[in-house]
Amino acid sequence: MTKKSTDNKSHLRTWSFGRILELETQLFDDQAVDEATLVERDRKIAEKIGKQGESPSPNRSLLSWLKIIREEKVQSLTFEELALQKAPRKAALTLGIVYFFIGLTLSWNLLRYNGEQAINVSAFIGVIILIQALAAATSLILLLLGLLKPKVTDLSIGSEFAKFFLTSLTPIIARVAAFSLSAEKREDLLAKVGRFRSRLWIYKDPLRWKFFQLAQSLGMAFNLGAILALATAVTFSDRAFGWQTSLDITPEAVHSCITTLSLPWSWALPETKGFPDLLQIQGSQIVLKDGILSLNTADLTSWWPFLILSTIVYGFFPRLILNGLAHLNLKKCLRSIDIENAETKRVLRRLNAHQFAFTTDNSVSAPKSNPATSENPNAYRNSPPTSCQAWIASTLETQFSSKKIKEILFQELGAVETNELRDELVDSREQLKQSLSDNQSSVCFVLEAWLPPLEETKQLVRNAREVLAPKTSIHIALIGHKHPSLHPNFEQWKRIAHQLSDPYLTVSLHEV
Amino acid sequence: MTPPLFAIIGHPNEGKSSVVSTLTENDSIAISSTPGETTRSNTYDAKAQGKTIISFVDTPGFQNPTRCLSWLKENELSGAAAAKEFINRFSADSQFHHDCELMTPLAQGAGVIFVADASRPLSKVDLQEMEILRLLGLPRAAIINSKSESQQNLEQWKDAFRKNFNAIRVFNAHNANFTERIGLLETLKTIEQDWSPALVAAIQAINEDWGERAQRSAEIISGLLEESLVFTQSKLIANESQSASSQKKLKESYREGLIKLEKRAWADMKNLYRHHKLSIDFDQQSILNEDLFSEKTWQAMGLTQSQLAIAASTIGAGIGLSVDAALSGLSFGVFTAAGALFGGGAALLKGQELSKMKVNHVPLGGLKLTIGPNRNEQFPFILLDRALLFHRVASNWAHAKQENTLEIDSNKKKGDSSNWSDKDRKLAARFFAAIKSQRQDKLTQLYPEFNQLITNVL
Numbered sequence: 001m002t003k004k005s006t007d008n009k010s011h012l013r014t015w016s017f018g019r020i021l022e023l024e025t026q027l028f029d030d031q032a033v034d035e036a037t038l039v040e041r042d043r044k045i046a047e048k049i050g051k052q053g054e055s056p057s058p059n060r061s062l063l064s065w066l067k068i069i070r071e072e073k074v075q076s077l078t079f080e081e082l083a084l085q086k087a088p089r090k091a092a093l094t095l096g097i098v099y100f101f102i103g104l105t106l107s108w109n110l111l112r113y114n115g116e117q118a119i120n121v122s123a124f125i126g127v128i129i130l131i132q133a134l135a136a137a138t139s140l141i142l143l144l145l146g147l148l149k150p151k152v153t154d155l156s157i158g159s160e161f162a163k164f165f166l167t168s169l170t171p172i173i174a175r176v177a178a179f180s181l182s183a184e185k186r187e188d189l190l191a192k193v194g195r196f197r198s199r200l201w202i203y204k205d206p207l208r209w210k211f212f213q214l215a216q217s218l219g220m221a222f223n224l225g226a227i228l229a230l231a232t233a234v235t236f237s238d239r240a241f242g243w244q245t246s247l248d249i250t251p252e253a254v255h256s257c258i259t260t261l262s263l264p265w266s267w268a269l270p271e272t273k274g275f276p277d278l279l280q281i282q283g284s285q286i287v288l289k290d291g292i293l294s295l296n297t298a299d300l301t302s303w304w305p306f307l308i309l310s311t312i313v314y315g316f317f318p319r320l321i322l323n324g325l326a327h328l329n330l331k332k333c334l335r336s337i338d339i340e341n342a343e344t345k346r347v348l349r350r351l352n353a354h355q356f357a358f359t360t361d362n363s364v365s366a367p368k369s370n371p372a373t374s375e376n377p378n379a380y381r382n383s384p385p386t387s388c389q390a391w392i393a394s395t396l397e398t399q400f401s402s403k404k405i406k407e408i409l410f411q412e413l414g415a416v417e418t419n420e421l422r423d424e425l426v427d428s429r430e431q432l433k434q435s436l437s438d439n440q441s442s443v444c445f446v447l448e449a450w451l452p453p454l455e456e457t458k459q460l461v462r463n464a465r466e467v468l469a470p471k472t473s474i475h476i477a478l479i480g481h482k483h484p485s486l487h488p489n490f491e492q493w494k495r496i497a498h499q500l501s502d503p504y505l506t507v508s509l510h511e512v
Numbered sequence: 513m514t515p516p517l518f519a520i521i522g523h524p525n526e527g528k529s530s531v532v533s534t535l536t537e538n539d540s541i542a543i544s545s546t547p548g549e550t551t552r553s554n555t556y557d558a559k560a561q562g563k564t565i566i567s568f569v570d571t572p573g574f575q576n577p578t579r580c581l582s583w584l585k586e587n588e589l590s591g592a593a594a595a596k597e598f599i600n601r602f603s604a605d606s607q608f609h610h611d612c613e614l615m616t617p618l619a620q621g622a623g624v625i626f627v628a629d630a631s632r633p634l635s636k637v638d639l640q641e642m643e644i645l646r647l648l649g650l651p652r653a654a655i656i657n658s659k660s661e662s663q664q665n666l667e668q669w670k671d672a673f674r675k676n677f678n679a680i681r682v683f684n685a686h687n688a689n690f691t692e693r694i695g696l697l698e699t700l701k702t703i704e705q706d707w708s709p710a711l712v713a714a715i716q717a718i719n720e721d722w723g724e725r726a727q728r729s730a731e732i733i734s735g736l737l738e739e740s741l742v743f744t745q746s747k748l749i750a751n752e753s754q755s756a757s758s759q760k761k762l763k764e765s766y767r768e769g770l771i772k773l774e775k776r777a778w779a780d781m782k783n784l785y786r787h788h789k790l791s792i793d794f795d796q797q798s799i800l801n802e803d804l805f806s807e808k809t810w811q812a813m814g815l816t817q818s819q820l821a822i823a824a825s826t827i828g829a830g831i832g833l834s835v836d837a838a839l840s841g842l843s844f845g846v847f848t849a850a851g852a853l854f855g856g857g858a859a860l861l862k863g864q865e866l867s868k869m870k871v872n873h874v875p876l877g878g879l880k881l882t883i884g885p886n887r888n889e890q891f892p893f894i895l896l897d898r899a900l901l902f903h904r905v906a907s908n909w910a911h912a913k914q915e916n917t918l919e920i921d922s923n924k925k926k927g928d929s930s931n932w933s934d935k936d937r938k939l940a941a942r943f944f945a946a947i948k949s950q951r952q953d954k955l956t957q958l959y960p961e962f963n964q965l966i967t968n969v970l
Contacts, residue, residue, distance in 0.1 A: 171606070182542060183549035395635040423636075426578045450632040452525045452547035455575035455607050485632065485659060488525070488545045 015063070015334045017210050021088065023066055024199060027343045031494075042350035045069070049351065058340055058348055065347060092214060099218040103225025111233045118242035118286050121303050128226050129310050132219070136318030139212075143325060166197055187495045194499035202341055202503050206333040213326035219319040227311050234304045241303035242286040251282040262306060264313050274309055276302040341503035342473070388413045388475075389437065391421040392446040396479055400512060405446065405479065408510045412477060413444055421445065426456050429463045436464060442473035449480030449509055452489045453496045465502055474505045482511040515557070515714070516707045517567045518700065519617035522627040523641060524548055524573025527657040530685035531627050532556050532570040535693060537786040539911040541570060548572070553613045558714070560721035565714035566697070568625075569617040572610035577640040580611055581647075590649045595619035623704060624652035626677065630669040631660040642676040651704035653679040655696070678703040689908040690722060725907070729781050730966035733899045734959065736777035737892055740770055741947040744884030748874065758881055759869055766867070766883045771804050774895065778902050785906045800902060804894070813901075813927035814893040815937065822934060823941035824889050885948065892944040897927025903970055928969060936965055 015023075030038055042065070049064045077085075110124045170193055177186040200207060233239055243254065255278040259266070262275040271277040276284065276299075283299025340348070390409050397405070402418070409416045424431040436443060443464055447457065464474055476493060480486045490509040497507045520528040525547035533541040536556040542549050553571045557564040574580065580598070589597055595618040602608035618624070624645055628638065645652055654677040656669060673680045681699045683692060694715060701711045745766045749758045782788075802809045815823065870882045886892075929937060943962040946954035 178551045183544050183546040187546060187548065393636065395633065399633050423578050423582070427582050448633070448635050451523070451635055451637065452573075454524070454577070454637070455610070456578055459576075459607060481633075483632075483660070483662075485629075489547070492547050 014331075015059075015337055015339065017206060017330070017334070018088075019063065019066060020203060020206070020334075020337075022070065023062065023339075023344075026066065026069060027347070028195075030347075039350055039353075042347065046351045046353075058344075061348060061351055062339060062344055065351060092217075095214075095218060096221040099221040100225040103222035104229045105225075107226035107229035108233070111229060111239065113233075113237070113239045118240040118284070118300055120286075121241050121243050121307065122245070124307055125310070129307075129314050132223070133314040133318070136219075136314070136322065139216075139322055140318065143212075143322065166200070169193075170197070187492065187499075191495035191498035194501045197501035198341075198498070198503040201501065203337075206330055206337060209326050209330035209333055213323055213330060216319045216323035216326055220316060220323065223311060223315040223319060226315065227308060230304065230308050230311065234301075234308075238301075239304075240300035241307070242284040242300060243281070243303075244286040251278060251285060255281045258306065261310060261314075265309050269305065269309070272302065273305065275306040338471075342497075342506040343503070345473075346506070387440055388416045388442040388444055389440045390416040390418045390444040390446055390477075391425065392418055393421050393448055395448050396446060399448075399481070400479065404512065408479060408512070409444065409446065409477060412508055412510070413442065413475060416444065421447075426460050429466070432460070432463050433467045436467045440468070440472060442475060443468060444475040444477055446477045446479060449478035449486045449489060449511070450483070453493050458496060458500065461500060461502070461505065465500075465505075471504055474502065476505070476507045477510060478507065479510045479512060486511060514710070515564050515566050516700075516710050517555075517569065517617060517620065517622040518625050519553075519569040519571055519614070519622040520625050520627055521571055521614055521618075521641075521645065522573060523638060524575070526573065526627050526629045527659065527685050528573070528627045529570050531625070531655060531657060531683065532568045534685045534688050534910045535566075535568055535696070537911050539787060539789045541911075551610065551613070553616050555617075558718075560714070560717035561724070563717065565717050566711070569622060571614035571617065574614065574637070574641050574644075575610040576608060577637045577644065579608075581640045581644050584644060584647050590647055592619050592621045592648075592650070594648055618648060618650060621650065623700070623707065624648075624650050625700075626652060626654045626673075627657050628654065628669060628673075629659045630656040630666050631658040631662040631664075633665050634668045634672055639672060642672060646676045651707070652677050653681065653699055653703045656680065656682045657685050658682070684910075686910050688910050694718065725784050726970040727963075727967050728784055729903050729907075729970055730963045732777050732780045732784070733896065733903070733966055734963055736773060736899060737895060737944065738947050740773050740886065740895055741892060741944060742885045742950065743769060743773065744882055745769055746880055746882045749879050749881060750877075752879070755871065755879065755881070762881050762883050763869070767805055770886075774804055774898065777899060778906075781899075781903055781906050785909070787906055787909060787911070800898065800905070804898065809898070810890070810894060813897040814890045815927075815930050819930060819937060820889055820893070823937045887948070889941075889944075892947075893927065893929045893940070896940065897929050900928045900966075900969060907970070932969075939965055 045065050045068050048068050049061060107124075107128060110127060111119055113119050170190075173193055174186075174190055177189055181189065255276075258275050258281065259271075265274050268274070272280065280299045280302035283296045284302065388409075390413070392402075392405060406416070406418060409418070419435070422431075425435055445457075445460065445464075461474060461476070468474070476497070478486070478490060478493060486509060490507070493507045493509075497505050520532050522528050525545070529541050529543045529550055533539060533543060536558045538556050541554075541556065550570055550572045553569050555567050555569050558566045558568065583598065583601070584594060587594075587597070595615040598615050599612045599619060603612050626642065626645060654673040656666070656673075658666075670680060679699045679702050681696055683696050688696075697711060697715050697718070701708045701715075743766075745762055747758055747762050749755060799809065799812050814820075867884045867886045867888070872880045872882065874880050929940065932940075939958070939961060942954075943958045946958050
């Protein structure tokens with residue numbers, strides 16, 4: 001098997017961070033495209049997937065779908081779009097270079113020498129080595145705790161900060177937007193923020209590892225910069241290193257400390273080679289009133305191997321190890337990632353309608369005998385009949401027969417159990433809790449399409465989510481007599497679905 | 513007398529802001545098809561003769577009707593006190609922000625104007641909103657502001673309104689003209705006896721204000737005619753060789769000058785009717801979009817050839833009459849008859865000619881090209897008709913209407929002046945002639961008469 005075909009196979013098996021980004025970009029772009037066009041596009045894609053004879057598990061189908069879209073896109077990509085695709089990688093590289101130069105500059109400044117004053121190794125050790133060693137140790141402890149108890153990783157400062165930042169930021173954005181933007185722009189902005197939050201929720205684990213990995217890579221770049229500065233300084237100039245203190249610290253104590261720190265390499269590079277011995281430490285103690293002229297030159301140059309080696313061992317290596325661990329965890333997360341949410345299910349439904357049906361155990365069933373047409377995209381059936389509870393607004397029954405409503409719901413969701421959406425359910429969370437059964441695979445609120453979303457309806461959805469399992473599908477089916485005025489309400493409902501940051505919430509419009 | 517205060521209440525996206533915009537002649541109020549454009553209660557004053565006569569509060573839509581109603585029922589509260597209590601209870605809860613905002617004017621005892629789009633079906637939440645207002649017990653009227661022409665649900669809405677409101681009125685905020693606005697205010701008089709004197713005074717003030725605007729518009733139109741009919745443009749050139757191209761440029765500049773004068777007058781009228789968004793760059797289909805000198809404009813506007821000849825003959829006859837009078841009737845009215853014939857004939861002959869180009873030698877060398885004033889007999893009628901048409905549009909344009917273009921069928925539309933009586937047309941022709949001749953005595957005599965004629969037409 002050639003390398004290319006192996007790559008191709010692996011491409012269709014697992015998600016990478018780049019592919020997730022690509023998927024999300026595609027799903028975001030699809031929002032601006034009308035359903036009929038998407039149905040037609042995905043019909044063609046489904047045919048191609050069928051020809052490839054791939055096993056169509058949801059994951060594989062999505063990966064194949066994405067691959068085909070990418071291949072088609074590549075041919076028509078503009079220079080700007082191509083540049084945009086490479087932007088994340090380039091941004092990471094740029095950030096790496098920046099960190100390299102920060103390490104280089106900081107280290108270079110700490111190694112500044114004017115011939116009168118020896119370089120204070122305490123400052124270098126403190127700034128370059130100890131701080132980093134502490135950060136690496138903390139990360140390692142959190143990482144190990146996280147591996148042992150996954151929930152502990154939620155305690156990581158970064159994710160807590162991100163959570164706090166987003167939670168506090170959304171109402172601020174809403175408040176500022178209410179004053180300065182038109183309703184459409186404001187709602188669009190909040191929908192984008194909401195969508196972003198829901199994506200963070202879906203991808204929180206791989207994202208955490210990705211950022212952790214990035215942080216370690218940047219740390220490595222920093223250390224490489226610091227090491228290069230140190231190596232350049234000692235190679236191309238004659239510098240004197242010494243230590244000083246106002247405290248009552250004896251050279252013996254410093255020697256003991258240095259010996260301990262040097263343990264990782266002392267077996268290969270012993271005293272005087274890999275780190276200074278007691279005499280050298282005594283000989284390099286700087287007393288300001290005496291200056292450095294009275295000190296022995298050999299003693300003053302004995303420190304640099306220790307500085308380089310400790311930067312490598314306590315700065316670079318822990319980052320390298322953490323980077324590797326993050327990489328492994330990221331891969332693990334990506335392998336087990338649950339990519340199915342409201343948006344990807346829509347894609348799967350379009351593919352499903354034309355080619356094959358997916359079942360919960362990822363096996364394949366026969367092609368549907370009566371595929372939906374692009375003229376009637378709402379006719380696409382979901383996965384096989386599920387246990388769905390539908391709550392119907394009472395006004396709808398004054399406009400449509402219950403048979404008609406059930407027919408619409410069956411087309412959209414399969415078998416449903418219908419109930420009246422009583423006021424108490426909107427008014428009280430307790431009532432809702434009692435009414436919703438938590439073993440439902442999905443819940444549907446059937447509402448009047450001619451009414452715009454209200455705060456209390458949004459709260460109803462939020463309450464339902466609190467009652468139901470996190471990944472239970474919540475569906476909002478809007479039903480109304482065919483009229484152009486339904487569309488602004490539908491658009492608003494779509495925005496609200498994003499604003500609620502619930503990746504398992506969908507909205508559909510049914511014009512009768 | 514404190515101006516009455518009315519809160520415009522309703523479900524989101526029913527056209528509450530549109531109603532306020534039209535009633536207060538304020539096109540700066542944000543209106544959109546996206547629900548939730550209004551997030552705070554804002555008070556807008558309807559003004560007449562510089563005074564506030566009624567205040568309207570544009571409010572956000574109900575966001576929690578079920579929960580509001582449930583709370584009101586539980587607490588058995590009514591009136592402005594209930595609204596105050598509601599605000600105290602829920603003001604800290606961001607989910608009730610819109611509901612608290614809409615309760616704020618109600619807590620001040622404002623009257624309620626409930627707005628509903630009756631082209632859609634009546635829903636449970638609508639009934640809940642009506643019930644909330646009924647429980648609050650403030651004076652209230654309902655407005656049916658249908659967004660489409662569907663009448664299917666109208667009766668259902670009316671039935672519900674009858675049970676909950678003191679008065680009902682159909683009012684389309686996007687098309688309502690002056691008469692409909694007054695009609696709505698008349699309706700408001702009936703919902704609360706105590707407010708009736710203030711509303712009567714308000715209606716009277718609005719009517720007077722409207723009359724003043726018509727008068728001011730007539731002055732603007734007369735001013736436009738006065739300026740346009742004596743408008744000239746000149747240019748100095750070095751020698752004859754530049755003459756042809758300079759004449760062409762001067763002709764264009766002359767036309768542009770006249771167009772600018774017309775646009776300025778239109779803008780003045782637009783401001784008079786408080787339209788700040790209404791563009792005077794009209795839709796392709798609109799006759800007002802046509803250039804002042806376009807063939808289409810000259811076909812649709814102004815007088816017919818015979819009407820023009822008759823109107824112009826009056827001026828010729830007038831001149832002849834003065835000659836006959838000077839001869840103490842010895843000429844037996846020959847000059848009057850000849851003058852009439854000459855005037856009418858000249859009008860027919862000069863039908864196509866706009867103005868003459870004069871070329872004079874300048875004493876210090878070079879040439880002076882002069883174009884204007886306008887000698888075309890049809891031109892003032894065209895200008896007048898366009899101004900009258902523009903006025904009609906501007907004065908009837910509902911402030912809530914967001915489109916900034918006007919569509920008028922140019923094929924059917926004839927200028928107003930062609931439908932006037934011969935007497936009115938002759939008065940107009942005499943006024944135009946007085947402007948052209950720059951006879952101040954005639955102008956002083958005819959200006960009030962002509963102004964009155966235009967005011968009446970407006």
